[in-house]
Amino acid sequence: xxxxxxxxxxxxxxxxxxxxxxxxxxxxxxxxxxxxxxxxxxxxxxxxxxxxxxxxxxxxxxxxxxxxxxxxxxxxxxxxxxxxxxxxxxxxxxxxxxxxxxxxxxxxxxxx
Numbered sequence: 001x002x003x004x005x006x007x008x009x010x011x012x013x014x015x016x017x018x019x020x021x022x023x024x025x026x027x028x029x030x031x032x033x034x035x036x037x038x039x040x041x042x043x044x045x046x047x048x049x050x051x052x053x054x055x056x057x058x059x060x061x062x063x064x065x066x067x068x069x070x071x072x073x074x075x076x077x078x079x080x081x082x083x084x085x086x087x088x089x090x091x092x093x094x095x096x097x098x099x100x101x102x103x104x105x106x107x108x109x110x111x112x
């Protein structure tokens with residue numbers, strides 16, 4: 001005796017119509033980073049990032065005392081430390097647009 005189980009039909013979602021950010025930039029705005037102009041770093045990213053890159057801030061990235069911390073997430077995570085407001089455009093041009101991390105700005109604890 002054979003019986004078949006009928007499953008309900010599932011509507012397929014057309015992902016081509018949805019906006020899925022390719023990259024994400026995370027800026028720490030914790031107490032320690034605020035001392036190093038984290039708000040201005042965040043604002044500079046907000047004003048200059050390409051529209052397909054998501055920007056978010058977090059209360060703490062757990063690396064206090066290392067200046068404003070910025071993480072660029074794409075396939076992996078690239079950490080930048082001691083990011084100054086005037087360096088944001090370098091990260092955008094070279095890393096976000098050019099797909100090449102700014103080696104001299106990488107956080108040495110995670111990138112040797």
